[in-house]
Amino acid sequence: YKSTRKPRHFPPGPSWWPFLGCAPQVQLLRKKTGHLLLATSKLARKYGPVIGLKVGGELVVVVHGAEAVREFLANDDLSGRPNTSLYTFRSWGKRLGIVMTDGDFWAEQRRFLVRHLRDFGFGTTNMSTLLEEESQELVKYLQRCINESEAVVNMHSLFSTPILNTLWRMLAGVRYDTDDPKLAELHEILADMLKQVSMVGKTFAAFPFLRYLAPEASGYNLYMDAHRRLTDFLYKEVDDHKQTYDPEYPRDVMDLYLTVINGNAKLQNSTFSEQQLIITCMDMFMAGSETTSNTLSFCFLYLVLYPEVQKKAQEEIDRVLGRERVPTLSDKHKLKYVECVIWESLRMFVGRGFTLPHRSIRDTELCGYFIPKDVKIVGNFYDSLLGDQCAIEDPMEFRPERYLKDGEVVVPDAIMAFGVGKRRCIGDALAKGNLFLFVTVLLQRFNFSVPPNASPPSTDWEDGLTPRPKPFQVVVCER
Numbered sequence: 434y435k436s437t438r439k440p441r442h443f444p445p446g447p448s449w450w451p452f453l454g455c456a457p458q459v460q461l462l463r464k465k466t467g468h469l470l471l472a473t474s475k476l477a478r479k480y481g482p483v484i485g486l487k488v489g490g491e492l493v494v495v496v497h498g499a500e501a502v503r504e505f506l507a508n509d510d511l512s513g514r515p516n517t518s519l520y521t522f523r524s525w526g527k528r529l530g531i532v533m534t535d536g537d538f539w540a541e542q543r544r545f546l547v548r549h550l551r552d553f554g555f556g557t558t559n560m561s562t563l564l565e566e567e568s569q570e571l572v573k574y575l576q577r578c579i580n581e582s583e584a585v586v587n588m589h590s591l592f593s594t595p596i597l598n599t600l601w602r603m604l605a606g607v608r609y610d611t612d613d614p615k616l617a618e619l620h621e622i623l624a625d626m627l628k629q630v631s632m633v634g635k636t637f638a639a640f641p642f643l644r645y646l647a648p649e650a651s652g653y654n655l656y657m658d659a660h661r662r663l664t665d666f667l668y669k670e671v672d673d674h675k676q677t678y679d680p681e682y683p684r685d686v687m688d689l690y691l692t693v694i695n696g697n698a699k700l701q702n703s704t705f706s707e708q709q710l711i712i713t714c715m716d717m718f719m720a721g722s723e724t725t726s727n728t729l730s731f732c733f734l735y736l737v738l739y740p741e742v743q744k745k746a747q748e749e750i751d752r753v754l755g756r757e758r759v760p761t762l763s764d765k766h767k768l769k770y771v772e773c774v775i776w777e778s779l780r781m782f783v784g785r786g787f788t789l790p791h792r793s794i795r796d797t798e799l800c801g802y803f804i805p806k807d808v809k810i811v812g813n814f815y816d817s818l819l820g821d822q823c824a825i826e827d828p829m830e831f832r833p834e835r836y837l838k839d840g841e842v843v844v845p846d847a848i849m850a851f852g853v854g855k856r857r858c859i860g861d862a863l864a865k866g867n868l869f870l871f872v873t874v875l876l877q878r879f880n881f882s883v884p885p886n887a888s889p890p891s892t893d894w895e896d897g898l899t900p901r902p903k904p905f906q907v908v909v910c911e912r
């Protein structure tokens with residue numbers, strides 16, 4: 434009986450059953466609507482923007498609409514991360530990494546990472562050169578496809594390799610050629626891991642005892658296998674670094690991290706360890722690879738669905754750069770329409786997902802409701818960016834012009850693509866750089882269109898750690 438009672442002034446929502454909470458009602462709605470995102474949006478229609486759920490034994494609050502989501506993200510009391518077994522199973526039973534930790538541990542690690550990612554390139558010319566090289570590699574790859582008369586390309590998966598390369602080069606100084614078997618291995622391991630990690634909705638995460646009763650059926654074994662393979666891969670890389678690094682001349686973030694672990698007595702017993710390094714790399718892959726490559730996939734999905742937008746962006750590129758000059762990051766401020774295409778693509782990507790899960794670190798209030806300590810809380814971006822009641826006109830239309838005001842790019846507050854507050858994204862410079870260069874370089878060189886006799890690709894999406902378009906192909910030809 435007690436487990437079915439709600440805390441006083443807790444956000445409203447469906448009633449709770451013993452043991453299951455309201456998981457069955459949510460699951461039913463998820464089946465009906467096709468996505469968890471749409472299921473909670475439906476509940477928000479009935480109960481208001483902040484809804485209170487119980488999934489298994491866990492209290493979960495889901496926040497909808499731009500105003501409520503901003504209030505949530507800006508509230509420091511809600512800046513913790515859930516301390517659920519899902520995130521400690523992967524890291525030897527400890528809370529490690531940066532994405533799923535909080536408190537002083539997280540603050541020290543985040544500070545270190547932000548500072549040294551900047552030293553090694555984020556937002557500097559170093560990064561620019563690296564991204565330019567990677568985007569040119571992709572041009573060469575597409576040219577090879579065209580020459581081998583394979584001009585039909587799987588667009589949903591085109592970007593994962595180059596994006597992975599940019600991230601891995603920043604962290605560990607490693608670059609793989611497209612046909613390197615180690616890259617294929619890393620790719621496969623990562624794809625598998627990302628498939629296994631769904632932030633909301635893993636059965637054994639809501640009901641941890643299932644890992645003993647039904648390790649296979651609850652997804653526990655697959656989840657653990659995928660993580661074990663990735664930690665093994667990363668350990669090998671750390672070992673390689675240990676053989677070759679020189680503390681006087683760190684080559685990348687991994688070298689710097691090893692220097693801190695090994696050398697600095699003052700920092701011993703601190704939050705720095707080899708295990709922490711491994712899980713931080715894992716976190717960077719999780720947070721940085723799919724997000725960027727899926728945004729690019731959505732971008733090209735809409736560019737083939739809206740050929741007039743593609744043409745307009747190409748005209749701008751022709752006017753500013755011509756067909757020959759290789760784009761660089763410093764061209765960004767001159768290509769305003771391309772920038773709008775990127776913001777519109779980010780809206781299409783972010784609007785199909787949730788924020789990462791947060792946790793209330795003390796009793797607090799949100800939009801007038803009481804949120805007790807240790808509640809899991811997530812933001813749903815659908816209602817504010819794509820839902821039919823959002824403040825954006827014709828939200829399902831891909832219309833980059835909407836951001837152009839008197840020749841300047843003005844992004845509405847509702848588009849919190851990189852988050853707000855203490856947990857804001859630390860990779861936005863790399864992400865924006867990648868998005869700009871890949872879109873510009875590809876549109877400068879190629880036309881993208883729906884294959885003849887094929888239906889236009891669907892704008893429905895697949896859920897995973899982040900949303901991605903359903904598999905689709907496009908015809909690529911040189912301009």
Ligand code: HEM
Binds near residue numbers: 724789852853859
């Ligand atoms: C299009 C690309 C990207 C988007 C849309 C994006 C979006 C976000 C958002 C919304 C958050 C905050 C979530 C929250 O409130 O909890 C976040 C956090 C984070 N992002 Fe990104 N991100 C992108 C790319 C990247 C890249 C390239 C990296 C790494 C190089 C990265 C690393 C992180 C990390 C580590 C966090 C967690 C920060 C923390 O918990 O303190 N992201 N990202």
